[in-house]
Amino acid sequence: MPDRGPEFRLIKAARVIDGLGGPPIERGAILTRGDAVRAVGPEEEVVPPEGASVEEIVYEDKTALPGLVDSHVHLIGIGDGRAGDDLTLLPDEVLTLQAAKNARTHLYSGVTTVRDCGAKNRTTFMLRQAVEMGITPSPALLLSGRPIAIIGGHLSYFGIEATGEVECRAAVRQLIKEGADFIKITATGGSTLTSFPFRPSFSVEEMTAICDEAHKFGKHAAAHCVSTQAIVNALDAGVDTIIHGYYRDTDGAIEDRPDVTERLARQGVFVNLTLHQGRQRLWDLQAKKESEGITEDEQAEIDRIEIGREQSLAHGAALRDGGVTLVCGSDAAWAHYEMGGFQDEIEIHVRLGMSPMEAIVSATSDSARSCWAEDRVGALEPGKQADVLVVDGDPSRNIDDLKKLVDVFQGGRRVDRGNYV
Ligand SMILES: [Zn+2]
Secondary structure, three states: OOOOOOOEEEEEEEEEOOOOOOOOEEEEEEEEEOOEEEEEEEOOOOOOOOOOOEEEEEEEEEEEEEOEEEEEEOOOOOOOOOOHHHHOOOOHHHHHHHHHHHHHHHHHOOEEEEEEOOOOOOHHHHHHHHHHOOOOOOOEEEEOOOOEEOOOOOOHHHOOEOOHHHHHHHHHHHHHHHOOOEEEEEOEOOOOOOOOOOOEOOOHHHHHHHHHHHHHOOOEEEEEEOOHHHHHHHHHHOOOEEEEOOOEOOOOOEOOOHHHHHHHHHOOOEEEOOOHHHHHHHHHHHHHHHHOOOOHHHHHHHHHHHHHHHHHHHHHHHHHHOOOOEOOOOOEOOOOOOOOOHHHHHHHHHHOOOOHHHHHHHOOHHHHHHOOOOOOOOOOOOOOEOOEEEEEOOOOOOHHHHHOEEEEEEOOEEOOOOOOO
């Protein structure tokens, strides 16, 4: 057996954020036993049992908070801007190795749980097998495997196309047999070349069959939706998380639909907006403009993204004001968003009006609730996984401090991040 170290660890920090939204605990402490949190509170109240073997770690002027929960990743992504249609041409073996690299990078950046929203064939299930064998480090993995798509629909190239209620139910059963923790549906088209971006894909009956079958086995369903009608269909079908969540008609024009916001809030459906993806592209283009200059087309893309960004922030603010629970999920390493920068997605939620503490909740306990994993992760409470992030400064005042990483603990053990910066 490997040496698991002392039975208890006592992590003391200038402040502890529990991830549930209350004020930080000044001079706080977290007592862990094995891989679980045993107690959290002011340091004078958190005392290990007498005579126990305890390792005490003291972080002066630093903040401890729950390990981050990224509710939306694509572990097989490269993040170099290549289209999904090209990504899927890479062999499964290469994609599995890329997934291992991405998993390690995300863990080292402070993310201790990820929900993977779609991968090719069985690549992410293969990664999980390697992680369970201790071959490669990774955040806790919540996997959908292949997304369920219509024929030619968004992400259909990853390996499952289903038509009709029978095939939809069969697809869910197949994925669960292979190890899926939840089901990802593409409810509209998207960047996939053969798909129709703003048109709904599955019928309500098909999506209802998918959700019903998933729920029967205690799994949830998350749907990629970039049009209003698809969101309405997903709400009718019983989907649990809406991804992207644009209010657009079938031509892509923006719609004002407070009635849909009201339904999202009333049904308690989580929305993952994926706001940073476009901004990352903007940053890349602006950097290129400074260093080597850009083409007219690229300038036009900058202008388009800037307008789109204002609109998405206003949309996000309206959802938040309407009582919808927004959960952070990066969508890395899809398109231009490399792994290891989940903090950028969290920060942009402050720009749409959240307090830094709200944004932290959105990336920890709320995110965990959307992944149906709140019994294990997303908060520092007795009985939960001892996944702890330690940063310099106070991210409840300045969200940028989330990037000032000092240490990551996974299941009570400090992650050796080597020379990672
Ligand atoms: Zn995605």
